[in-house]
Amino acid sequence: MTRRAERDKTGRFLAEGANAVGAALDRGAAEPGFVHELFVTERAAQAHPELVTAAREQGVRVSPVTERAAAGLSETVTPQGIVAVCALLDRPLATALPPSPRLVAVLVGVSDPGNAGTVIRVADAAGADAVLLAGDSVDPHNGKCVRASAGSLFHLPIARVRETGAALTACRESGLRLLGAHGYATTGLDTLDLARPAAWIFGNEAHGLPPEVLAAVDEGVRIPLYGKAESLNLATAAAVCLYGSALALHRPRGG
Amino acid sequence: MTRRAERDKTGRFLAEGANAVGAALDRGAAEPGFVHELFVTERAAQAHPELVTAAREQGVRVSPVTERAAAGLSETVTPQGIVAVCALLDRPLATALPPSPRLVAVLVGVSDPGNAGTVIRVADAAGADAVLLAGDSVDPHNGKCVRASAGSLFHLPIARVRETGAALTACRESGLRLLGAHGYATTGLDTLDLARPAAWIFGNEAHGLPPEVLAAVDEGVRIPLYGKAESLNLATAAAVCLYGSALALHRPRGG
Numbered sequence: 190m191t192r193r194a195e196r197d198k199t200g201r202f203l204a205e206g207a208n209a210v211g212a213a214l215d216r217g218a219a220e221p222g223f224v225h226e227l228f229v230t231e232r233a234a235q236a237h238p239e240l241v242t243a244a245r246e247q248g249v250r251v252s253p254v255t256e257r258a259a260a261g262l263s264e265t266v267t268p269q270g271i272v273a274v275c276a277l278l279d280r281p282l283a284t285a286l287p288p289s290p291r292l293v294a295v296l297v298g299v300s301d302p303g304n305a306g307t308v309i310r311v312a313d314a315a316g317a318d319a320v321l322l323a324g325d326s327v328d329p330h331n332g333k334c335v336r337a338s339a340g341s342l343f344h345l346p347i348a349r350v351r352e353t354g355a356a357l358t359a360c361r362e363s364g365l366r367l368l369g370a371h372g373y374a375t376t377g378l379d380t381l382d383l384a385r386p387a388a389w390i391f392g393n394e395a396h397g398l399p400p401e402v403l404a405a406v407d408e409g410v411r412i413p414l415y416g417k418a419e420s421l422n423l424a425t426a427a428a429v430c431l432y433g434s435a436l437a438l439h440r441p442r443g444g
Numbered sequence: 445m446t447r448r449a450e451r452d453k454t455g456r457f458l459a460e461g462a463n464a465v466g467a468a469l470d471r472g473a474a475e476p477g478f479v480h481e482l483f484v485t486e487r488a489a490q491a492h493p494e495l496v497t498a499a500r501e502q503g504v505r506v507s508p509v510t511e512r513a514a515a516g517l518s519e520t521v522t523p524q525g526i527v528a529v530c531a532l533l534d535r536p537l538a539t540a541l542p543p544s545p546r547l548v549a550v551l552v553g554v555s556d557p558g559n560a561g562t563v564i565r566v567a568d569a570a571g572a573d574a575v576l577l578a579g580d581s582v583d584p585h586n587g588k589c590v591r592a593s594a595g596s597l598f599h600l601p602i603a604r605v606r607e608t609g610a611a612l613t614a615c616r617e618s619g620l621r622l623l624g625a626h627g628y629a630t631t632g633l634d635t636l637d638l639a640r641p642a643a644w645i646f647g648n649e650a651h652g653l654p655p656e657v658l659a660a661v662d663e664g665v666r667i668p669l670y671g672k673a674e675s676l677n678l679a680t681a682a683a684v685c686l687y688g689s690a691l692a693l694h695r696p697r698g699g
Contacts, residue, residue, distance in 0.1 A: 307677065307680065310673055310676070310677070310680075311673075311676065312671075314667070314669050314670065314671055314673035314675075314676050315670055316670025317671065339673070339674070339675075339677075340672075340674070341671075341672070341673050344671060344672040344673065345671060378691070379695065412569070412687070413690075413691070413694070415569065415690055415694065416567075416568040416569055416570065416571045416572065416596075416599060416600060417568060417595075417596070417599040417600070418565055418566075418568040418569035418594070418595070418596050418599065419594070419595070420594075421565070421566065421569050422562065422565070422594075424679065424680055424683075425562065425566050425679055425680060425682075425683035427680075428679075428680035428681075428683040428684050429683050429684065429687045432667070432684045432687075432688075433687075433691075435668075436688075439634060439668070439670065440634065
């Protein structure tokens with residue numbers, strides 16, 4: 190289940206480490222059956238008794254494993270000895286967006302799982318209603334993405350949308366303004382009215398947004414570069430854009 | 445020179461790859477003698493003739509090396525075959541801050557070189573006047589920091605300040621308001637007047653800012669978390685804070 194093909198086939202993925210397992214069990218409390226099984230070493234069970242208790246209370250099977258078996262399930266150099274087997278958490282596009290969303294992040298062809306996880310964490314912090322992984326984006330259940338999201342993967346609706354156009358259409362029909370982050374756009378983040386519900390659309394780390402996406406958005410938006418840096422990396426750019434919107438959306442009107 | 449002790453002894457460090465070498469040579473053009481030597485494979489010389497020419501024009505010795513020798517100089521898995529030997533670029537605190545700075549980033553005890561480099565890149569993009577690495581922070585000449593900074597390490601003044609108190613005093617005496625980023629601060633970023641010159645102070649990835657630094661700042665500032673995320677990582681938090689200030693500082697007054 191550490192490989193994509195295996196995850197897709199079994200409909201399961203692994204959440205590893207106390208933080209991720211805790212976030213998975215929080216979700217399991219609201220969504221019975223979300224966590225299928227908890228593998229835990231004796232050492233980890235002693236370190237995190239509250240997780241073992243929470244799992245049992247949800248009716249999750251708790252399976253003791255040896256350190257060696259836990260290491261076999263782990264993708265990290267220093268396994269924590271606690272791994273939850275979870276249901277895949279992405280949902281269909283139609284159910285990912287709430288009725289009147291205010292902030293959504295769309296990743297188009299983002300290839301690095303650490304970047305995707307970091308953006309999901311920032312989107313969660315900024316109060317986004319959903320994250321859509323469009324086009325040829327990385328699988329959000331990838332272990333590196335799960336870790337980089339620091340639990341946020343379990344906090345907000347995630348959809349995988351093969352057809353990027355369908356993701357954009359759904360956002361537009363939900364009343365969101367489509368803002369495409371783009372280094373060479375003429376509109377700067379500093380001149381934009383950010384206090385309007387928006388879908389922020391971010392492209393691939395190396396290639397940015399494809400031309401057809403830039404043609405489809407309501408506005409291409411450039412983050413002003415005040416120094417000599419040529420660009421920002423994806424995660425920091427997403428932080429600036431999503432928080433730009435979040436702070437403006439939460440500001441009292443007329444304040 | 446890939447080790448700190450060796451860098452400190454020789455007063456040299458290595459900038460690896462075409463982007464870093466280009467940024468180093470740009471700096472060398474303004475600061476003669478900054479680049480000491482350029483090691484380049486035949487393959488890299490063909491791929492980047494403009495860098496070889498720029499080095500020769502600055503009087504930098506250009507030394508052809510074999511692929512094997514280039515790999516020996518490299519810290520990366522796929523060496524690009526081009527490495528510049530540069531003078532250490534940090535400067536004394538007294539000369540790092542310009543007369544009337546508007547935006548400065550201070551890292552206190554930041555331990556991950558990738559994080560430090562990413563924050564230096566964001567600080568550069570936000571137009572910061574300087575970055576101060578205070579206390580027990582990582583060496584900015586570390587190869588991972590150089591790479592993560594994407595050239596920005598060469599763009600703005602960097603100082604290493606062992607005594608954190610001295611860094612804070614220098615910022616205050618330059619007329620900067622000291623803002624300490626802190627997850628549990630009572631003042632939120634959303635309620636702060638950001639259009640005033642500021643030094644943003646960021647702490648260690650795991651432990652945040654030490655109590656004596658929090659006691660010394662003018663304001664502890666919390667980034668509002670609108671969703672369920674418990675925190676942001678250092679680089680994205682720095683992006684939100686530094687750009688919060690940068691956008692406000694560049695906004696036309698009364699606009």
